[in-house]
Structures are given as structure tokens and as C-alpha cells.
Amino acid sequence: MISVELPTLNTNDASYVLVEWLAEHGAHVATGQPLVVIETSKAQQEIDSTADGILHTLVADGADCRPGQTVAHVFASADERSAYLSAPAVDPTARPEPATGAGLTLTKAARALADQHGLTDDELRGLGRTVIRAADVEALVPRPVQAGVPTVRRLPAQQRAVGAVVTESMRTIPAAAAYAKVDVGQAQDLARRLRRRTGSVVSLLGLLIKSVAEQLPAHPSLFAQLLDDGTFQPAPRAHVAVAVDAGKGLYTPVVHNAAALSVAQIADAVTGFRDKAVRGTFRADELTGANILIAPHTADGVVFATPIVFPGQTCALSLGAIDEQLVLDQRGRPEARRFTYLGLVYDHRVVNGRDAMAFLGDLKRALETPAALAAGAEGDEDAQKKACEPAT
Known part of the structure; x- marks a missing residue:
């Protein structure tokens, strides 16, 4: 056996x-x-x-x-x-072998029933019996729901894990927050052009991921890991996690080494994340290794959001929905502009307010004047076209 x-x-x-x-x-x-x-x-x-x-x-x-x-x-x-x-359930000639603790033995039928219902050793030990039989285990098995009695549902394992991470974050990380208002009209226009040129579903989120990853050299503390001895370890590359919830649980897949990818490649990765979130088919390596998190809160009307800093990271960034507003131009005439709000939550043991403001300021400039992102994306596209051309 x-x-x-x-x-x-x-x-x-x-x-x-x-x-x-x-x-x-x-x-x-x-x-x-x-x-x-x-x-x-x-x-x-x-x-x-x-x-x-x-x-x-x-x-x-x-x-x-x-x-x-x-x-x-x-x-x-x-x-x-x-x-x-x-x-036989218990071999009378053999010395009982403790199954869950000193002086505690389960019959085979009891063990099978306990395993079937996922009962823990502590729950079995709580019965207070030296030899536990199937009838004893049945007392711990939830009873069928009776008509008219409200159903008590257990949280899924994935949601319990999310709760544990949030609890640990709240318990251990002294967090502070800051927000920036960003004019994203040019960035959205760029995303539309890149969708037409590349065929990838380029969005403001993809541009933000690229922009965040490129901030690592100037803002290493926001990508660092705080160690137990009071030191912190800088990250050599930006691995950007993206919160994805397709209605079947929250996932945080990672765009690894995002600075080395084109905006179109990042868009393709994010599209794949959404598909896998629906099916629940992520691999473990796709969900590990992040050193910064972006949480999109882009439903209509959601302007501000405060993300959670994951244990092991020093900051998290939220992206709000597009908010169209009337503003006065240089001549004092009203014009419609498109804004979003970035929310930054950071571990105050590693990052100070000045560092956070500088980081948000650089992201704001990158999205409001996205020429560098456009040049990089177009350059990648040209390189891909040349790579597909036959050698002469």
C-alpha cells in the first residue's frame, strides 16, 4: 500500500x-x-x-x-x-500508535472520516478521548442544513488567505498614504494608438506598469524589502504585481522584469492574467517574486482607493477610474480634461513622505508627457518588424 x-x-x-x-x-x-x-x-x-x-x-x-x-x-x-x-479497527495485539498526540489513537474508520471532512488534530484532541472511533468523529462533522435555518458558509481557502495577508499587513506595517491627481489625456490617446498599431489591448494600466518599473533606479527604496535586522535589500529589477479579481477570487500575478518589456508585451501579460483569473489556472511562479503592487480600482465613479502594502514589500499603488472634469485653459476658457488619481501607500519605516512625493511626481510626469513611453513602444514595434523580415 x-x-x-x-x-x-x-x-x-x-x-x-x-x-x-x-x-x-x-x-x-x-x-x-x-x-x-x-x-x-x-x-x-x-x-x-x-x-x-x-x-x-x-x-x-x-x-x-x-x-x-x-x-x-x-x-x-x-x-x-x-x-x-x-x-479490525484496532489491533489488540499491537501497541497503539498515537495518531495526533501522546495517548491518542484513531481507528481506521475514524481516521478516514476525519480526513474526509478535513478535521484537524487539535479538533480531534478536543474530544478528550484516548481512543477515537468513527462515532466520536461524527460529533464534529457539520450537520445538514435544516429548512428555514440560515445557511452558514465557510470562507473559501483563497479568501481566508487574503484575510490573513491583510491582517498581517495591518499588524506589522506602519503605513502612510499620499495621492496624486494626474492628467491622463495624452496617455489614453497613446494607448489607443498602440492598440491600433500592435493589436494588443494596451490600456492606461499597461502604461502605468511600464512607468512604475522605470522608476526603480531613481526610487530604489520603494521597491526594497525590509529585513528583520533593520536593514533593507534593494531590488535589482522591478517585478510589478497587479491585483486581478474576475469575480472568482483575488489574485496578484506578477509582470516580471517589467522595465525590459514593451508596453504591448505588458498589455498581453495583463490580458492573460484576466483569462487565468476567470479559470483559476495560475502557476505558482506567476504569483510570486513581486516587489511592488498596483491595484486597479477603475470601476466608474471610484475616484480614490487606498491599497494594502503586502508583507515583504514597501509600497503599493492604486489606480482610480477616469474622471472627466472642466478646467480653464491658459486663456481662461473651459475645456474638458481627463484625470485619474494615483494612491500610494508606503511603509514609513523605509519610505518617508518626501520620497513618496518624489515618486508620485515622477509617475505624474511620465503619464502626462508620455513621449518616452511612445518612443519605447514604437521602437520595440520597429525592432519586431525588422526581426520578422527575411535576411538579405
Whole structure:
């Protein structure tokens, strides 16, 4: 018998969700065959079989589980599986082996039931029994909802992880905030031109990602990581996370080394992020490594937003919706202009207000006079065209 134990997929998670079994209970499986899909707070991952044999599942679809938990067995033969199922709950000739703590033993039926419902060792220990049987475990299993009684729903694992990050941020980071009003008329016009030229879905968000990444040399403290000994570690490259919520949970995928990418390439990455957020198919490496975060809050009417600084980073930036306003031109005549507000939240242990104002000021100038972004984007496009031309 080979036990299928869950590996540690994300060191920040104490629990996962078993999304679905890819092989049926009692089916023959082969070494390397995908058995089950597990969801961490960051991504979904398949677990493969390490042996040939008959799959015997212990945990149901949708149940919570934990690293190291046995979620199934693979039996070499039907006889071995039958012997396991017919074995007595407790072997009277063997010394009981503590399962969850000193002096505590579970019968096989109790262990299977506890695993099926994702019960923790602390919950089992709370029963106060030396030998725990299936009937004891049933007392911890939630009862079916009765008619007329409001349903109590457990938060999904992903949302619990978001809550844990926000709580840790609020608890450990002394944050301050600043906001800048930016005229983005020229930047939006540039985005439209680039959409026509490149075919990519270039937007103000893509231009902002590029602009932020290019600020690293002038503002290294806003991309740094604060260490436990009171020092901070500068980042060699800007890895920009983007908050994405397509209605199925919040994700923060990362545009790695964004300064080296064209605006069109960044736009393609962001478009891919939205598709993966809908399907929930991010890989773990797409969600790690960020040293700054942008949180778009671009729904109509949302002007100001205050983002959360993720632990391990020193600042986060929000992007508000476009707000069209009437202003007076140089001759005193009213004209319509398009503005957005950037919100910067920063760790005051590393970044001071003067640094934050300078960073926002440089971003404001980059978006209000986006000639450099236009030149870079057009240059990349020309280079790509030349690369596609046949050699002469």
C-alpha cells in the first residue's frame, strides 16, 4: 500500500482545498498519472500517482486538507485493498500508535472520516478521548442544513488567505498614504494608438506598469524589502504585481522584469492574467517574486482607493477610474480634461513622505508627457518588424 500524502505546495498555507479527483475511487491508476487537483491560496496544482495500483480515496471533493495529510491510498492489488478494508479497527495485539498526540489513537474508520471532512488534530484532541472511533468523529462533522435555518458558509481557502495577508499587513506595517491627481489625456490617446498599431489591448494600466518599473533606479527604496535586522535589500529589477479579481477570487500575478518589456508585451501579460483569473489556472511562479503592487480600482465613479502594502514589500499603488472634469485653459476658457488619481501607500519605516512625493511626481510626469513611453513602444514595434523580415 502506498499512501498519497499532500506535499507542502505553499509555505504560507496551513490548509488547502481538494478541488477534484481526476481518477475515480477504486480505479486502476499508473505511475505519473494525475490523481487530484489541490488549490492553495495562490494557485491550483495536480498531484501525480507515485505507484501503479488501485486508488482508494479518503477525502471528498471540495474538502479542506493540510500539508502532509494522507488523502488516498494506492493498493498493489484488489486482495491488498480487501485486506485493508476488512482489517479490525484496532489491533489488540499491537501497541497503539498515537495518531495526533501522546495517548491518542484513531481507528481506521475514524481516521478516514476525519480526513474526509478535513478535521484537524487539535479538533480531534478536543474530544478528550484516548481512543477515537468513527462515532466520536461524527460529533464534529457539520450537520445538514435544516429548512428555514440560515445557511452558514465557510470562507473559501483563497479568501481566508487574503484575510490573513491583510491582517498581517495591518499588524506589522506602519503605513502612510499620499495621492496624486494626474492628467491622463495624452496617455489614453497613446494607448489607443498602440492598440491600433500592435493589436494588443494596451490600456492606461499597461502604461502605468511600464512607468512604475522605470522608476526603480531613481526610487530604489520603494521597491526594497525590509529585513528583520533593520536593514533593507534593494531590488535589482522591478517585478510589478497587479491585483486581478474576475469575480472568482483575488489574485496578484506578477509582470516580471517589467522595465525590459514593451508596453504591448505588458498589455498581453495583463490580458492573460484576466483569462487565468476567470479559470483559476495560475502557476505558482506567476504569483510570486513581486516587489511592488498596483491595484486597479477603475470601476466608474471610484475616484480614490487606498491599497494594502503586502508583507515583504514597501509600497503599493492604486489606480482610480477616469474622471472627466472642466478646467480653464491658459486663456481662461473651459475645456474638458481627463484625470485619474494615483494612491500610494508606503511603509514609513523605509519610505518617508518626501520620497513618496518624489515618486508620485515622477509617475505624474511620465503619464502626462508620455513621449518616452511612445518612443519605447514604437521602437520595440520597429525592432519586431525588422526581426520578422527575411535576411538579405
